């Protein structure tokens with residue numbers, strides 16, 4: 001058996017692509033438009049794990065509240081420099097809900113409030129400001 005993807009429903013496809021592609025660096029692998037079903041599927045992957053995809057499902061014009069079930073935890077990514085990644089996301093206006101105070105782990109949320117865990121590749125980075133003294137913001 002092979003793991004293929006995790007599907008998440010999004011309300012604003014452009015905002016979700018800005019977060020996952022411009023923010024996290026994932027690449028759009030392919031997309032499927034379904035006019036009959038009035039939805040679009042966009043498959044994304046990180047460069048080091050091209051087979052492990054995220055499937056963004058956009059239901060055209062839907063204002064359905066998809067909720068935020070606590071049984072789904074988070075998507076996790078390994079990053080080369082957690083401080084640089086968090087600084088880049090913060091510059092885009094993304095809230096760093098759990099700052100990388102320990103140089104190892106951080107949490108943010110996508111525009112659809114999907115929790116995303118960022119883990120530093122290799123050993124934790126040395127403590128550095130502003131992260132070392134940055135408080136948590138909200139939940140993740």
Ligand SMILES: C[C@@H](O)C(=O)SC[C@H](NC(=O)CC[C@H](N)C(=O)O)C(=O)NCC(=O)O
Nearest residue numbers: 005007009037038039040041055057058059
């Ligand atoms: C391509 C394959 O990976 C799919 O996941 S297609 C599954 C299919 N998706 C849809 O119909 C998308 C639109 C639908 N309105 C929705 O929001 O899911 C499907 O069966 N979805 C149902 C589901 O529970 O995933």
Ligand code: NI
Nearest residue numbers: 005006007055
């Ligand atoms: Ni799917």
